[in-house]
Amino acid sequence: xxxxxxxxxxxxxxxxxxxxxxxxxxxxxxxxxxxxxxxxxxxxxxxxxxxxxxxxxxxxxxxxxxxxxxxxxxxxxxxxxxxxxxxxxxxxxxxxxxxxxxxxxxxxxxxxxxxxxxxxxxxxxxxxxxxxxxxxxxxxxxxxxxxxxxxxxxxxxxxxxxxxxxxxxxxxxxxxxxxxxxxxxxxxxxxxxxxxxxxxxxxxxxxxxxxxxxxxxxxxxxxxxxxxxxxxxxxxxxxxxx
Amino acid sequence: xxxxxxxxxxxxxxxxxxxxxxxxxxxxxxxxxxxxxxxxxxxxxxxxxxxxxxxxxxxxxxxxxxxxxxxxxxxxxxxxxxxxxxxxxxxxxxxxxxxxxxxxxxxxxxxxxxxxxxxxxxxxxxxxxxxxxxxxxxxxxxxxxxxxxxxxxxxxxxxxxxxxxxxxxxxxxxxxxxxxxxxxxxxxxxxxxxxxxxxxxxxxxxxxxxxxxxxxxxxxxxxxxxxxxxxxxxxxxxxxxxx
Numbered sequence: 001x002x003x004x005x006x007x008x009x010x011x012x013x014x015x016x017x018x019x020x021x022x023x024x025x026x027x028x029x030x031x032x033x034x035x036x037x038x039x040x041x042x043x044x045x046x047x048x049x050x051x052x053x054x055x056x057x058x059x060x061x062x063x064x065x066x067x068x069x070x071x072x073x074x075x076x077x078x079x080x081x082x083x084x085x086x087x088x089x090x091x092x093x094x095x096x097x098x099x100x101x102x103x104x105x106x107x108x109x110x111x112x113x114x115x116x117x118x119x120x121x122x123x124x125x126x127x128x129x130x131x132x133x134x135x136x137x138x139x140x141x142x143x144x145x146x147x148x149x150x151x152x153x154x155x156x157x158x159x160x161x162x163x164x165x166x167x168x169x170x171x172x173x174x175x176x177x178x179x180x181x182x183x184x185x186x187x188x189x190x191x192x193x194x195x196x197x198x199x200x201x202x203x204x205x206x207x208x209x210x211x212x213x214x215x216x217x218x219x220x221x222x223x224x225x226x227x228x229x230x231x232x233x234x235x236x237x238x239x240x241x242x
Numbered sequence: 243x244x245x246x247x248x249x250x251x252x253x254x255x256x257x258x259x260x261x262x263x264x265x266x267x268x269x270x271x272x273x274x275x276x277x278x279x280x281x282x283x284x285x286x287x288x289x290x291x292x293x294x295x296x297x298x299x300x301x302x303x304x305x306x307x308x309x310x311x312x313x314x315x316x317x318x319x320x321x322x323x324x325x326x327x328x329x330x331x332x333x334x335x336x337x338x339x340x341x342x343x344x345x346x347x348x349x350x351x352x353x354x355x356x357x358x359x360x361x362x363x364x365x366x367x368x369x370x371x372x373x374x375x376x377x378x379x380x381x382x383x384x385x386x387x388x389x390x391x392x393x394x395x396x397x398x399x400x401x402x403x404x405x406x407x408x409x410x411x412x413x414x415x416x417x418x419x420x421x422x423x424x425x426x427x428x429x430x431x432x433x434x435x436x437x438x439x440x441x442x443x444x445x446x447x448x449x450x451x452x453x454x455x456x457x458x459x460x461x462x463x464x465x466x467x468x469x470x471x472x473x474x475x476x477x478x479x480x481x482x483x484x485x
Binding site: 080086090091095104148 | 243244246247248250251254255258259320321322324325326327328329330331
């Protein structure tokens with residue numbers, strides 16, 4: 001079953017076309033990366049698929065729900081961890097997690113169980129009582145992703161999850177993301193090639209709002225006739241393959 | 243429950259910011275203490291505690307506007323609201339969630355002002371309770387004005403508009419510091435158009451137990467509260483859709 005099916009999805013802002021005629025299918029349980037340089041349209045795709053922004057043309061189905069006609073239903077099965085760290089800064093980590101549990105109307109028992117479970121997955125026990133605003137970038141991202149997972153979404157959107165993190169924090173977060181693979185369909189955007197390579201089942205390469213190529217890392221290398229993923233990316237972005 | 247969860251978060255964000263506490267509670271109290279000390283040393287009746295205190299409680303609410311606007315603008319600028327827009331929270335939940343915690347904060351601010359004014363010579367009567375209850379429609383106006391500003395302005399603009407312009411408008415056009423009749427003319431007419439003077443006169447009338455006079459001032463407050471609340475809701479929902 002498809003977790004996402006986008007048909008002719010486009011987004012225009014006045015004279016600028018941010019995303020053009022995107023056709024995309026993502027399988028359930030897949031970890032799909034949208035790779036591209038800044039301004040490629042990756043975040044716009046995520047915003048449309050997560051019902052934050054209405055498409056100018058086309059439609060997409062998240063599970064069985066149209067993002068244009070059934071956005072309320074679609075929102076129930078998705079969660080987003082935005083590019084900027086989206087935590088309530090003056091609240092402790094535990095309070096941030098409790099907030100999202102409260103928004104999803106969880107019982108007290110379920111809230112406690114969920115916090116315990118996510119603290120273990122994301123190694124948050126040490127920082128549960130600390131204010132989210134005082135945490136390091138790496139921990140903030142973990143909290144942000146943990147908050148997104150509280151609702152047990154079928155689909156998780158991670159927008160540039162490791163942007164601005166140091167190499168250790170990035171690798172630690174990759175480990176966490178790997179533990180989620182298969183349990184939830186993940187769509188992540190990144191402009192780090194090694195991130196896309198390390199985590200993804202398939203990668204879509206975008207430039208100027210257009211999806212240029214799609215496939216596994218090996219398939220993309222083969223399509224581009226390149227010996228490394230980096231060379232394949234450069235070749236595809238420069239128009240080396242159609 | 244989801245509205246309450248969001249509302250609790252907003253209350254925590256406001257109350258845990260020390261600057262909010264300093265301005266929200268500390269500043270009105272400092273004004274109350276300074277002006278009543280000044281009154282003791284001047285021969286004319288300018289800052290009598292019985293007329294000053296109701297005015298200060300109304301002036302203090304301009305900081306509630308600032309808190310409300312700053313919180314909404316900050317949330318809009320960060321990705322926090324973006325995250326919450328993908329949850330089952332509706333526009334109604336957001337608006338109530340922002341407004342609800344500020345009302346008890348506004349009431350608490352008023353109660354503290356009256357309590358501090360008692361040892362300074364405030365006449366103690368049951369009218370204090372009426373004055374505290376009477377602060378509610380004025381607080382609704384101030385909170386809604388904050389929600390409106392926070393929905394259309396960024397954090398920097400909120401600082402300028404709500405932090406500087408609005409507090410000054412509220413100070414000059416409310417008659418807290420001087421009797422506007424002494425100035426008269428166009429200035430008094432302009433002051434009558436805005437809700438600040440009516441709010442102060444309404445509170446003073448309630449405190450004195452002059453309910454007939456309070457009735458004369460409640461209508462503009464209710465009209466302003468209703469219009470600003472409606473505008474705030476519209477602007478918030480509009481920016482929510484824009485996301």
